[in-house]
Amino acid sequence: QSALTQPRSVSGSPGQSLTISCIGTNSDVGGYNYVSWYQQYPGKAPKLMIYDVNKRPSGVPDRFSGSKSGDTASLTISGLQAEDEADYYCCSYAGSYSWVFGGGTELTVL
Amino acid sequence: QITLKESGPTLVKPTQTLTLTCTFSGFSLSTTGVGVGWIRQPPGKALEWLAVIYWDDDKRYSPSLRYRFNINKDTSKNLVIFTMTNMDPMDTGTYYCARVEITYAGILRQDAFDVWGLGTMVTVSS
Numbered sequence: 617q618s619a620l621t622q623p624r625s626v627s628g629s630p631g632q633s634l635t636i637s638c639i640g641t642n643s644d645v646g647g648y649n650y651v652s653w654y655q656q657y658p659g660k661a662p663k664l665m666i667y668d669v670n671k672r673p674s675g676v677p678d679r680f681s682g683s684k685s686g687d688t689a690s691l692t693i694s695g696l697q698a699e700d701e702a703d704y705y706c707c708s709y710a711g712s713y714s715w716v717f718g719g720g721t722e723l724t725v726l
Numbered sequence: 727q728i729t730l731k732e733s734g735p736t737l738v739k740p741t742q743t744l745t746l747t748c749t750f751s752g753f754s755l756s757t758t759g760v761g762v763g764w765i766r767q768p769p770g771k772a773l774e775w776l777a778v779i780y781w782d783d784d785k786r787y788s789p790s791l792r793y794r795f796n797i798n799k800d801t802s803k804n805l806v807i808f809t810m811t812n813m814d815p816m817d818t819g820t821y822y823c824a825r826v827e828i829t830y831a832g833i834l835r836q837d838a839f840d841v842w843g844l845g846t847m848v849t850v851s852s
Contacts, residue, residue, distance in 0.1 A: 617788070617789050617790070619772065619774075650828075650829075650837040650838070652836075652837070652838035652839070654773070654839075656773075661822060661842040661843065661844055661845055662773065662822070662824075662839075662842055663842070664836075664838055664839065664840050664841075667836040667837055667838035667840070668836065668837050668838070671836075673836070673840065705772065705773050707773075707775070707838065707839065709828070709837060712786065713761075713778065713780065713784055713786045713828070714775075714778070714786045714787075714788070714789075715763070715775045715778065715826075715839075716775060717765070717772060717773045717774060717775055718772070719772045720771075720772040720773065
């Protein structure tokens with residue numbers, strides 16, 4: 617069970633859209649529609665932003681969306697805002713009631 | 727309102743056993759599809775899932791570290807206890823507990839760690 621692969625960093629200007637990828641295998645991302653995404657500010661606990669690949673919890677702006685194709689999940693943030701600058705982690709169910717996280721992506725708003 | 731809070735030592739010595747407690751409120755660990763997991767984060771590094779215990783007392787551990795872990799629950803007291811043996815300086819980091827929900831027996835849930843504690847920093851040093 618290896619960590620899911622995410623880009624170390626991404627950046628974009630306010631108003632732009634950007635996408636963070638999360639690459640797994642057919643034993644985790646590709647095998648289940650149980651991918652979630654978390655936003656984490658420095659020194660703070662992670663916050664759930666997307667669950668079940670593309671569902672948003674109450675209170676999460678609709679600028680955040682998720683998708684999946686094969687073994688790759690993606691988080692897209694449209695209309696980028698300064699407050700979106702944070703670390704983002706993907707997570708997937710990995711079968712047998714276990715879980716695996718991605719390596720994290722640092723998002724910088726230019 | 728759902729809350730979770732981690733507690734335990736801030737400093738442990740190498741080879742010692744770490745015991746952390748997660749005290750929660752606002753949900754029951756006897757509800758089908760609900761669990762409590764532990765996730766750690768070394769300073770400046772990524773989140774790493776460690777263990778989870780579910781409503782039916784099913785326990786799962788990260789394959790790479792499973793032989794060092796134990797997790798138990800006390801449903802009546804709303805707490806989960808996590809132990810990690812043979813601590814090493816590489817185990818230094820913030821340890822989080824979080825509620826997890828899974829879809830089970832046709833009951834749709836969020837299949838994610840939906841509420842997190844604030845985390846507790848653990849340093850391993852002699």
